[in-house]
Amino acid sequence: MDDHWSVAAHRHFKAAGVRQVAYVPDGGLTRLIERCREDNAIETVMCATEEEGVGLAAGAWLGGQKAAVLMQSSGVGNTVNAIASLVTSAQFPFFAIVTMRGQWGEGNPWQVPMGQAVAPVLEAIGVKVFHADTAEDVGAMVEAGLRMAYSSDQAVAVLVSQRVIGSKVWVADNKEGAQ
Amino acid sequence: MTDFVLHRREILAKALADRGDALVVTGLGSSTWDLASLGDRPENFYLWGAMGNSAMIGLGLAIARPERRVVVVTGDGEMLMGLTSFTTIGARRPSNLAICVLDNERYTETGRQPTATGLGTDLAAVAKACGFPTTATIRTEAEAGQLGELLLRTPGPVMAVAKVVDEPLPMAVPPRDGGYLKTRFRIGLLGEKAATQP
Numbered sequence: 001m002d003d004h005w006s007v008a009a010h011r012h013f014k015a016a017g018v019r020q021v022a023y024v025p026d027g028g029l030t031r032l033i034e035r036c037r038e039d040n041a042i043e044t045v046m047c048a049t050e051e052e053g054v055g056l057a058a059g060a061w062l063g064g065q066k067a068a069v070l071m072q073s074s075g076v077g078n079t080v081n082a083i084a085s086l087v088t089s090a091q092f093p094f095f096a097i098v099t100m101r102g103q104w105g106e107g108n109p110w111q112v113p114m115g116q117a118v119a120p121v122l123e124a125i126g127v128k129v130f131h132a133d134t135a136e137d138v139g140a141m142v143e144a145g146l147r148m149a150y151s152s153d154q155a156v157a158v159l160v161s162q163r164v165i166g167s168k169v170w171v172a173d174n175k176e177g178a179q
Numbered sequence: 180m181t182d183f184v185l186h187r188r189e190i191l192a193k194a195l196a197d198r199g200d201a202l203v204v205t206g207l208g209s210s211t212w213d214l215a216s217l218g219d220r221p222e223n224f225y226l227w228g229a230m231g232n233s234a235m236i237g238l239g240l241a242i243a244r245p246e247r248r249v250v251v252v253t254g255d256g257e258m259l260m261g262l263t264s265f266t267t268i269g270a271r272r273p274s275n276l277a278i279c280v281l282d283n284e285r286y287t288e289t290g291r292q293p294t295a296t297g298l299g300t301d302l303a304a305v306a307k308a309c310g311f312p313t314t315a316t317i318r319t320e321a322e323a324g325q326l327g328e329l330l331l332r333t334p335g336p337v338m339a340v341a342k343v344v345d346e347p348l349p350m351a352v353p354p355r356d357g358g359y360l361k362t363r364f365r366i367g368l369l370g371e372k373a374a375t376q377p
Contacts, residue, residue: 020242043242045271047235048263055232055264059204059239062224062361064369066377067239085228086236090357150377 005132005164006032008139009097010039016146018095019043019065022053026072028099028165033070050075054082058092066150069096073103073115073159080125087155088126094155095146096127097138104162107169118159127155135164185323187281187343188213191252194279194326198250201331202240202368206233206253208288209348210281214252216351221367224360225353231260234278238268241276241335244368248275250330255282255296262305268336269310277330277337278306283345291345306338317341 021036022045037044047053050071057067087094102115119129130141145156191213204224205211211225237251258280284297303314313333317323329339365374
């Protein structure tokens with residue numbers, strides 16, 4: 001049996017009745033995006049930037065559908081005004097899964113500042129932040145987060161630790177050219 | 180700029196005169212006042228913030244309610260901020276979504292500073308390049324006569340850009356409580372039970 005966290009996350013999407021999934025791709029989200037794309041009951045919408053996903057989720061809710069937004073931690077920076085000004089102002093339910101960079105064993109210094117800012121920035125604009133530090137946490141937090149979002153009109157983000165996803169390692173290979 | 184002849188509220192009123200059960204989302208600022216000036220109703224969702232997000236709210240709504248027409252009415256400044264959404268909408272191509280940009284080539288609310296639409300950016304051409312099957316730039320009264328057809332009945336996604344006079348207009352202020360607007364819209368669309376006990 002496949003025990004990757006994306007299996008449990010997708011199962012909870014189904015159980016909660018999520019019908020639209022917006023995403024900007026990230027390596028850590030690959031398997032969850034694939035599962036959602038293969039699911040005919042879920043409309044996946046590839047976005048060019050993460051704030052689009054916030055608008056899509058609000059529009060889905062206006063139309064009676066639940067949505068989830070998937071993004072990498074860098075993308076959280078792009079969502080700030082959309083979440084504060086739309087989701088928080090109008091008390092829209094909102095649920096996001098954020099795969100973390102700049103956190104656990106990061107090898108790219110350019111990822112660190114935004115990665116470290118994700119939780120305080122989200123909390124500052126009214127989002128309830130769940131930290132998933134193990135693969136088992138993810139499924140439970142997706143289930144609880146979706147319920148809190150859609151039963152209590154809250155904005156919830158599950159941050160999937162880089163410890164769960166695995167850190168990218170950059171090693172220059174001078175014979176083969178840089179990676 | 181000076182040769183524009185269309186008046187935003189006049190053409191919008193005519194275009195939406197027979198809107199039926201169409202759902203309308205407005206971008207913040209002038210477009211919200213414009214729609215409110217035509218009469219408030221639950222099927223209107225007005226933005227008072229979230230600049231750049233009106234088109235994507237329209238997309239989420241259009242996907243959720245494929246049997247209903249969804250019309251986004253916004254301004255050139257708001258649309259420029261959401262330009263990436265053209266690529267997303269062009270890739271998904273919802274047939275029930277139309278976007279109307281009331282383009283006065285100004286950031287009206289902040290002091291009438293010029294926008295890029297008066298300095299080279301052709302929003303209809305951008306939308307066409309992103310895969311919108313129907314795009315139009317409307318400049319004359321005769322062309323404006325087609326706006327209702329474009330917004331309400333032409334298979335989408337439609338991008339209709341109307342070049343309009345930059346003019347002072349009386350404020351028409353709709354409700355500003357976002358939670359109220361959201362819930363009122365959902366009750367109107369889904370019924371009270373489904374909207375309030377999801």
